[in-house]
Amino acid sequence: MKNANNTNNTKLILLHPYILKQGNSNRLWLLAFVSFFTVAFLLTLIYTRDSSSSSSTASSTTISAAVVPAAAALPATVINTLLHYASRSNDTFKMSYGELKPIADVLRKCSPPCNLLVFGLTHETLLWKALNHNGRTVFIDENRYYAAYYEQQHPEIDAYDVQYTTKTSEMRELIMAARVQVKNECRPVQNLLFSECKLGLNDLPNHVYEVDWDVILVDGPRGDWADAPGRIQPIFTAGVLARSKKGGNAKTHVFVHDFRRGLERVCGDEFLCKENLVEASDLLGHYVVERMDENSFHFCRSQNSTTAS
Template structure:
């Protein structure tokens, strides 16, 4: 059983993590609320990965990453972590807006992702520049995987691609949502699609 959440976050938090402390608290609180045995899907490996792994030690955490160097570093730092290598090269940030639904559906989702997830965090691929791989594929896969009870967090929701496709694929059924501000970077936000366990 992991230690109490405040202690765990203090022990594992890396100040260089790009997600803000308040946003981390929100994601971590939801993961722990689904414990024990939470199923937590994380798109993107980074400085926060050991924290997510430790946070959900009594559950199942699966990381999805496209950069081989990040995968290698994570496997050295977290030998026990489950990591799926994805190829997002076909969907650049700029090209995503012209991609047809048929072309998107033709990108096979890894079998390891199938099933019901309690929490999904979309924080990769990086998607900084027009020619970078974008987050259309993780958003599309999440839209197929999420259930009514699934909490979905989309980092960098302030960016054009993330907002456009999150609104289209994650918010299509008018779910309860919140935007979590980044307290260190003005204008940077994270979308939280709030999962619902209680009856309507």
């Protein structure tokens, strides 16, 4: 009987498999729920950081553009300061304030970007580069070693060397030869890169002939003795470049330094023309040369512009 009672009081507990399955399902749902919110939080954080970074960059760019305009001109006080110190140098071959000022005034009024071509690496080289702020400035010099040295010392300077083939003692013959060839190789409107005119410089970098130069300064090469190359070629070249412009301003300001010497004055009047001379002193001639039609065959309105003597 004892055994029978024990048997009757025994309770059998059965665990149905569905109950176990339901527990695992709840855990999976909990894990999925947590994972979803974790991913959503991370995405929100990343998006917020990117948006903040973009807004910050845009704001800083806007502020920078407002503070430093892309084509801002130099203030007049800066220009006057540069001219003051450049003219007070002890360099024997420096320009005076009276010579620097007309060139600086033209560069200041020239709408940036202004294209400036300078023949000669001189005491004022860094000054011209600074005054032509945001513009294009190219220097041409006869000394290849000095041009290379200058570029090494001042990487911002764009300088090229050229070989001059004339002599100051040949001025009369060269001018007469140019007059004979004025309708052929020595035309006032042409691409000098392909010219055989003896007065034209045709070995400069190709892009020099493609630029519409607004200002050209002839302050080289040397020309104060008979066998010196003189400035016949750069003056002739300046006259052709000014008349052969394809675009930009129709007028080009051409300055010739050391105007008191006979060669600079004679060649200036021959190829830049007396009627284009707007200002002159003992040391500086200022011409304003206009673009010409490609069928033009005279540098000046008067065929007898200058008698080479």
